[in-house]
Amino acid sequence: xxxxxxxxxxxxxxxxxxxxxxxxxxxxxxxxxxxxxLWLPLVRRIREPFKGLWALPGGPLSHHESLQDAASRNLRExxxxxxxxxxxxxxFGGLHRSPAQRVVSxxxxxxxxxxxxxxxxxxxxxxxxxxxxxxxxAFDHNAIVDYALWxxxxxxxxxxxxxxxxxxxxxxxxxxxxxEAVLDRQLDPANFRRQLKSTPEIEDTGxxxxxxxxxxxxxxRYTGRPGLDPDNRSTP
Amino acid sequence: xxxxxxxxxxxxxxxxxxxxxxxxxxxxxxxxxxxxxLWLPLVRRIREPFKGLWALPGGPLSHHESLQDAASRNLRExxxxxxxxxxxxxxFGGLHRSPAQRVVSxxxxxxxxxxxxxxxxxxxxxxxxxxxxxxxxAFDHNAIVDYALWxxxxxxxxxxxxxxxxxxxxxxxxxxxxxEAVLDRQLDPANFRRQLKSTPEIEDTGxxxxxxxxxxxxxxRYTGRPGLDPDNRSTP
DNA sequence: GCAAAAGTGTTCCCGCTACACCCATGC
DNA sequence: GCATGGGTGTAGCGGGAACACTTTTGC
Numbered sequence: 001x002x003x004x005x006x007x008x009x010x011x012x013x014x015x016x017x018x019x020x021x022x023x024x025x026x027x028x029x030x031x032x033x034x035x036x037x038l039w040l041p042l043v044r045r046i047r048e049p050f051k052g053l054w055a056l057p058g059g060p061l062s063h064h065e066s067l068q069d070a071a072s073r074n075l076r077e078x079x080x081x082x083x084x085x086x087x088x089x090x091x092f093g094g095l096h097r098s099p100a101q102r103v104v105s106x107x108x109x110x111x112x113x114x115x116x117x118x119x120x121x122x123x124x125x126x127x128x129x130x131x132x133x134x135x136x137x138a139f140d141h142n143a144i145v146d147y148a149l150w151x152x153x154x155x156x157x158x159x160x161x162x163x164x165x166x167x168x169x170x171x172x173x174x175x176x177x178x179x180e181a182v183l184d185r186q187l188d189p190a191n192f193r194r195q196l197k198s199t200p201e202i203e204d205t206g207x208x209x210x211x212x213x214x215x216x217x218x219x220x221r222y223t224g225r226p227g228l229d230p231d232n233r234s235t236p
Numbered sequence: 237x238x239x240x241x242x243x244x245x246x247x248x249x250x251x252x253x254x255x256x257x258x259x260x261x262x263x264x265x266x267x268x269x270x271x272x273x274l275w276l277p278l279v280r281r282i283r284e285p286f287k288g289l290w291a292l293p294g295g296p297l298s299h300h301e302s303l304q305d306a307a308s309r310n311l312r313e314x315x316x317x318x319x320x321x322x323x324x325x326x327x328f329g330g331l332h333r334s335p336a337q338r339v340v341s342x343x344x345x346x347x348x349x350x351x352x353x354x355x356x357x358x359x360x361x362x363x364x365x366x367x368x369x370x371x372x373x374a375f376d377h378n379a380i381v382d383y384a385l386w387x388x389x390x391x392x393x394x395x396x397x398x399x400x401x402x403x404x405x406x407x408x409x410x411x412x413x414x415x416e417a418v419l420d421r422q423l424d425p426a427n428f429r430r431q432l433k434s435t436p437e438i439e440d441t442g443x444x445x446x447x448x449x450x451x452x453x454x455x456x457r458y459t460g461r462p463g464l465d466p467d468n469r470s471t472p
Numbered sequence: 473g474c475a476a477a478a479g480t481g482t483t484c485c486c487g488c489t490a491c492a493c494c495c496a497t498g499c
Numbered sequence: 500g501c502a503t504g505g506g507t508g509t510a511g512c513g514g515g516a517a518c519a520c521t522t523t524t525g526c
Contacts, residue, residue, distance in 0.1 A: 016297055018254055018340060061252055063338055067329035091327045091342045093303035102299060104254060106327045106340070191516065193479070214477040215523040427489065429506070450504045451496040
């Protein structure tokens with residue numbers, strides 16, 4: 001941290017510092033059930049405050065990059081991945097988020113495809129966790145993740161988000177699994193498929209997914225906007 | 237502005253500065269039709285850049301106040317009013333929002349009651365404008381206002397926002413006028429009243445509004461949350 | 473053939489829209 | 500009385516939930 005050794009008068013004098021953090025979601029098979037669940041990467045803090053605790057990836061904003069570029073860079077630097085979806089979440093600016101020094105964090109949230117996510121970097125200080133089984137995180141990051149989860153669930157209901165957690169081709173059942181993982185409840189397969197098929201952005205490829213145990217399902221493709229800074233006017 | 241005289245190297249060295257701005261909406265009778273319309277207060281810039289142009293009220297964030305407190309203070313200082321509703325809108329951080337110096341603005345939006353708004357301060361450098369008839373504003377403030385309007389319309393559809401533009405007591409027709417002003421289209425009075433009466437936060441006071449030209453309408457009261465930083469988990 | 477997932481059809485219910493109609497007041 | 504907005508009733512449409520049913524594969 002920049003002013004971690006600041007005394008009180010320095011704290012008063014220095015302007016609040018500005019940081020960018022990112023909540024990164026990806027789908028991974030659950031260790032127990034094998035069904036897809038939400039995971040996110042965290043970094044271990046190697047200095048005070050909260051040394052040793054896990055925290056959201058983030059860092060200061062440099063002069064030449066936009067807020068979104070900074071978030072995208074966070075993502076690349078900690079996981080080696082590029083986001084399939086990226087959107088601003090909220091600016092957190094409470095007075096005592098960080099001891100010793102006032103920090104305002106502009107937080108983004110991202111979705112990445114599972115094919116990539118499987119080969120994401122992991123190391124001593126970068127590890128993936130199940131979104132519903134995080135321990136105590138540094139700063140107010142537990143609250144931030146909760147809020148990001150709430151937003152994800154909300155956006156999902158509106159549509160057009162789920163595909164960014166999947167690969168290029170997917171079956172309707174896979175989309176349903178995404179919904180079930182995120183919303184944490186079962187959905188009627190029959191009604192769900194009808195809803196999806198009524199949305200024009202889902203295109204039937206004519207291909208089938210072979211190798212399953214049962215009747216091979218059709219493969220679809222998402223033809224909506226690619227997904228950075230997206231959705232009907234959610235970002236200016 | 238803090239570093240307005242900065243040269244290139246200073247600009248590179250200095251961290252991006254942080255500002256808070258606020259889009260303040262209130263209902264006022266239209267000059268022509270007399271029907272309620274959306275207005276907002278702007279301040280005239282008295283120095284470069286954009287000297288002489290109108291801009292959103294705002295300023296730097298001081299150390300001892302939260303983001304929301306800073307927005308609330310903006311509101312009080314420019315209009316003398318306190319907000320009935322206040323919520324974060326977005327953090328704008330494009331590289332060239334301001335010439336000469338990089339500024340990241342965290343923007344809030346607010347609603348104020350019309351009874352108060354009628355006696356709001358106005359002066360040579362603070363003036364209210366119809367939201368749909370602004371000229372060219374300083375910085376990217378036209379885009380910010382557009383985005384705030386979009387959010388207002390969205391929130392309205394979800395409910396629980398409109399009452400913060402009205403006084404403590406109101407008729408159902410007044411609520412409908414708010415919706416019509418904000419959404420800019422006519423609504424069926426019969427169906428609209430039924431929808432409202434089905435929401436439990438609207439309480440019949442038993443009183444009637446006297447003095448009209450026709451049958452006196454009932455007066456209602458909003459019993460939902462008072463309205464700062466509100467709505468079902470829209471803010472952490 | 474059997475199990476299980478893919479995919480289709482059908483019914484019911486609820487909320488919204490449109491619009492006809494009655495009520496109470498000022499003039 | 501008449502005009503006008505306040506307020507109620509009701510029929511129809513459409514989308515979602517529930518669930519029965521058929522199809523296609525692996526074993």
